[in-house]
Amino acid sequence: MPLLRGTGSWPALEAIFKTTQKIKQGHRILILVGTLLLLSGAFFYFVYMPNTAEINRTQKAIAELKQRITVTKARAKNLARFRDEYARVEKLFEEALKILPDKREIPSLLAGISQLGVDSKLQFRLFSPGKEAPQDFYVKIPVSIEVGGKYRDVALFFDKVRRMARIVNIVNISMKPKTPLSTDLVTKCTAITYRFKTEAEQLKEVKDKKKK
Numbered sequence: 001m002p003l004l005r006g007t008g009s010w011p012a013l014e015a016i017f018k019t020t021q022k023i024k025q026g027h028r029i030l031i032l033v034g035t036l037l038l039l040s041g042a043f044f045y046f047v048y049m050p051n052t053a054e055i056n057r058t059q060k061a062i063a064e065l066k067q068r069i070t071v072t073k074a075r076a077k078n079l080a081r082f083r084d085e086y087a088r089v090e091k092l093f094e095e096a097l098k099i100l101p102d103k104r105e106i107p108s109l110l111a112g113i114s115q116l117g118v119d120s121k122l123q124f125r126l127f128s129p130g131k132e133a134p135q136d137f138y139v140k141i142p143v144s145i146e147v148g149g150k151y152r153d154v155a156l157f158f159d160k161v162r163r164m165a166r167i168v169n170i171v172n173i174s175m176k177p178k179t180p181l182s183t184d185l186v187t188k189c190t191a192i193t194y195r196f197k198t199e200a201e202q203l204k205e206v207k208d209k210k211k212k
Helices: 010-022 025-099 103-119 151-162 199-211
Strands: 122-128 138-149 169-175 185-196
Touching: 103 122, 103 138, 103 151, 103 185, 138 151, 151 169, 185 199
Parallel strands: none
Antiparallel strands: 122 138, 138 185, 169 185
8 A cells, every 4th residue: 555655635535445444245235326316316416417408499499490490481482383373363364454455444444445346337316325224243233225237347346346455245136118119227236345343343232242
């Protein structure tokens, strides 16, 4: 034991070793196990537990971020799909507007029909818009027409009306000679065109339905 002798802490260590040697082996094992358990408990309480809580908070934050990223990606995909759908519907609406004019365009549409008759060499005897008939989202506009002219001119007029960008249906057609054995005909018919309902008309309908 020469290395344990000297100044400073060596005598204290020598005393500890001598005291330990006097303890029975079984007691020494118990002390060792107890010491290990104490150190393990201290490590768990002072080191592992705080780190575990921090790890759990970090894992929770990561999970929330992943969820937000997933939701954001899904919304981005839906936004692109909604934009495409909106563009498609807008295009369809523009096409519908070409077929069904709004209320402001009706006078020019009727003037256009009348001009087609003049261009077809017909003489107008009657051109009278009738009472409008509201439907689901549009309004029917009947126009009573009476013209004089040759059969081929009347046929040409009907064909020109059929080729219009707007929807115009010719119904209730009747023809008779202007005079007996005359090739000049008096043709009566009804031209039915259509327009979109205005927002004011739609709101009024909704209010009227609520009152019932």
